[in-house]
Amino acid sequence: MRHQYALCTDSIKRELVMTTSQESSLVLDTKGTLCPLPVLRTSQAIKQVKVGEVLEVLATDPGSKPDLTAWARMTGNELVDATEEPGNPKVYRFQIRRMK
Amino acid sequence: MTGLALVSQTKEAEAGKRANRLVLVVTKNTIDQVYPPLILATTAAASGLEVDIYFTFWGLKLLDKRSHTKTKLASVGNPSLPMPNILGVLPGMTAMATRMMKGQIKKYWPTIPEMMQQAKDLGVRFHACSPTMGLMGIQEKDLISLTDDIVGASTFLDWATSAGTATIFV
Numbered sequence: 317m318r319h320q321y322a323l324c325t326d327s328i329k330r331e332l333v334m335t336t337s338q339e340s341s342l343v344l345d346t347k348g349t350l351c352p353l354p355v356l357r358t359s360q361a362i363k364q365v366k367v368g369e370v371l372e373v374l375a376t377d378p379g380s381k382p383d384l385t386a387w388a389r390m391t392g393n394e395l396v397d398a399t400e401e402p403g404n405p406k407v408y409r410f411q412i413r414r415m416k
Numbered sequence: 417m418t419g420l421a422l423v424s425q426t427k428e429a430e431a432g433k434r435a436n437r438l439v440l441v442v443t444k445n446t447i448d449q450v451y452p453p454l455i456l457a458t459t460a461a462a463s464g465l466e467v468d469i470y471f472t473f474w475g476l477k478l479l480d481k482r483s484h485t486k487t488k489l490a491s492v493g494n495p496s497l498p499m500p501n502i503l504g505v506l507p508g509m510t511a512m513a514t515r516m517m518k519g520q521i522k523k524y525w526p527t528i529p530e531m532m533q534q535a536k537d538l539g540v541r542f543h544a545c546s547p548t549m550g551l552m553g554i555q556e557k558d559l560i561s562l563t564d565d566i567v568g569a570s571t572f573l574d575w576a577t578s579a580g581t582a583t584i585f586v
Contacts, residue, residue: 349524350524350525351455351459352455352458352459352462353524353525355459355462355463356458356459356462356534356538358462359462359463360462386463387459387462387463390434390463390464390465391463391464392464
């Protein structure tokens with residue numbers, strides 16, 4: 317799909333960058349997008365880590381914290397950690413463990 | 417690590433304490449009345465819910481090949497636009513309002529046809545309202561390939577009144 321916010325697997329793969337962090341297996345950068353893109357992309361990206369591994373999600377959507385919390389509850393994945401980095405815009409960083 | 421870990425609520429769904437199916441009714445075909453149900457549908461599907469969308473009245477235009485890509489923003493009777501309401505009736509104003517809105521939306525969201533395709537890829541089912549098809553002279557051959565079936569009020573009510581289903585009318 318031509319759209320830069322398209323959900324197709326190719327664009328997800330392009331955005332998934334292996335990280336040096338010991339905690340997360342993958343980092344998904346959704347900065348600059350609005351609801352529902354952070355959640356939709358997270359739901360695709362979580363399939364790319366193994367059960368038990370941690371996906372890190374970066375977002376600037378101010379609703380991303382309650383939204384990803386709710387998404388994790390509904391899908392049975394574990395939101396391990398959520399932090400905010402001050403700035404303009406504020407950056408939210410989530411650690412989500414794939415549970416199944 | 418802060419203690420944000422939460423108990424899975426999918427167990428609640430299994431225990432009947434949470435709906436596991438979302439039924440949306442789309443009755444309008446204006447930008448402001450189409451994005452919200454599509455956002456809810458894609459997010460719900462990505463959250464593990466079964467999702468059905470019932471397209472009726474002007475909403476059915478979204479399943480019609482001839483109007484599938486032509487959703488507009490109303491310039492008449494839309495007091496939220498940043499201009500005197502009376503100007504909305506001038507020729508070309510609907511097209512102008514639509515162009516401006518689509519330009520703004522493009523920065524953040526996929527187009528409506530793209531979003532419908534994404535919904536489909538996530539497993540959302542699209543249903544055409546049978547009486548609306550008769551009313552508007554839309555035939556089965558006019559429907560886009562994303563359409564799952566043609567159903568009427570009884571089928572919709574069967575879904576809407578089932579346990580574990582949440583229904584939203586837009």
